[in-house]
Amino acid sequence: MAVNIRGRNYLKLLDYTPEEIRYLLDLSKQFKNMKRNGVPHKYLDNRNIVLLFEKTSTRTRCAFEVAGRDLGMGVTYLDPGSSQMGKKESIADTARVLGRMYDGIEYRGYDQSVVEELAEYAGVPVWNGLTDQFHPTQMLADLLTLEEKFGCLKGLRFTYMGDARNNMGNSLMVACAKMGIHFTACAPKELFPAQELVDEARRIAEENECTIRLTEDVDQGVKDADAVYTDIWVSMGEPDSVWGTRIELLRRYQVNEEVMKKARHTAIFMHCLPSFHDTRTTIGAEIAEKFGITEMEVTDEVFESRQSVVFDQAENRMHTIKAVIYATLC
Ligand code: CP
Numbered sequence: 001m002a003v004n005i006r007g008r009n010y011l012k013l014l015d016y017t018p019e020e021i022r023y024l025l026d027l028s029k030q031f032k033n034m035k036r037n038g039v040p041h042k043y044l045d046n047r048n049i050v051l052l053f054e055k056t057s058t059r060t061r062c063a064f065e066v067a068g069r070d071l072g073m074g075v076t077y078l079d080p081g082s083s084q085m086g087k088k089e090s091i092a093d094t095a096r097v098l099g100r101m102y103d104g105i106e107y108r109g110y111d112q113s114v115v116e117e118l119a120e121y122a123g124v125p126v127w128n129g130l131t132d133q134f135h136p137t138q139m140l141a142d143l144l145t146l147e148e149k150f151g152c153l154k155g156l157r158f159t160y161m162g163d164a165r166n167n168m169g170n171s172l173m174v175a176c177a178k179m180g181i182h183f184t185a186c187a188p189k190e191l192f193p194a195q196e197l198v199d200e201a202r203r204i205a206e207e208n209e210c211t212i213r214l215t216e217d218v219d220q221g222v223k224d225a226d227a228v229y230t231d232i233w234v235s236m237g238e239p240d241s242v243w244g245t246r247i248e249l250l251r252r253y254q255v256n257e258e259v260m261k262k263a264r265h266t267a268i269f270m271h272c273l274p275s276f277h278d279t280r281t282t283i284g285a286e287i288a289e290k291f292g293i294t295e296m297e298v299t300d301e302v303f304e305s306r307q308s309v310v311f312d313q314a315e316n317r318m319h320t321i322k323a324v325i326y327a328t329l330c
């Protein structure tokens with residue numbers, strides 16, 4: 001049966017079937033080709049979308065803005081703190097107001113329940129641009145990048161190192177389970193994903209002939225990996241006071257040359273970005289001064305190596321977000 005997701009929200013990958021994800025990936029490839037070949041695609045002329053950010057962003061915001069404009073749409077950006085939402089107006093009321101003016105709403109913020117509530121009241125598609133629990137638009141970019149590099153998804157071996165219970169750890173585990181990719185979370189057990197989500201991912205993985213593995217052992221975790229992925233050690237919304245304990249917990253899970261050598265020789269390095277791979281950021285410099293480390297989740301050597309595909313992932317955010325907007329609105 002033909003896939004049709006018109007009118008749907010895009011809140012987490014758990015809500016989507018492998019066939020629907022495949023459809024979005026194929027559509028992303030078509031949009032990427034059109035963009036690369038200069039073929040205009042203003043299919044959504046005269047429509048409007050709003051981007052509601054309660055946390056900062058470079059990639060997600062820019063991807064939505066460029067994708068929206070390429071599709072011919074008007075785009076409004078509301079930055080953290082400049083809307084009435086939460087402070088003077090409830091989420092339900094905000095959703096009903098925005099839903100009367102816009103054809104779609106992107107939301108980045110804290111608890112997943114907020115984006116779910118927006119979706120319940122908006123009456124137009126709502127797209128999750130990152131919550132504390134999930135980052136579903138990033139998943140399509142990562143899957144597209146994997147497929148571009150290896151020519152397939154099913155059967156690949158994917159290792160995520162670091163904070164495996166944050167939005168990226170949770171989302172990647174589900175994305176792999178849906179698409180038949182063997183997933184390993186390599187992390188201290190304090191930072192393993194919630195058991196309930198692991199159980200759900202394992203049920204999905206079984207249907208798609210792949211496995212979900214959690215390990216504290218770096219040698220075991222990275223052995224035979226096709227892709228090694230990491231993310232920052234302290235996520236947006238977490239207090240600065242956790243840096244010390246987080247560095248202690250995660251320093252042996254840093255992705256460095258030694259770790260990459262344990263993976264397949266064809267392995268790629270992935271990161272959603274932004275990344276602390278040197279001291280050329282305010283936080284990077286502060287951490288170096290306070291804790292004496294100049295690189296965190298990944299070394300500069302691996303980040304800048306030929307194995308690194310991080311900027312392909314960043315570009316693919318735009319093509320895949322365009323597919324999500326188009327498919328849910330058309
Ligand atoms: N990967 C990602 O979501 O980046 P931004 O925080 O810059 O949007």
Ligand code: NVA
Binds near residue numbers: 234
């Ligand atoms: N885990 C990170 C992802 C950033 C794209 C954060 O939430 O800050």
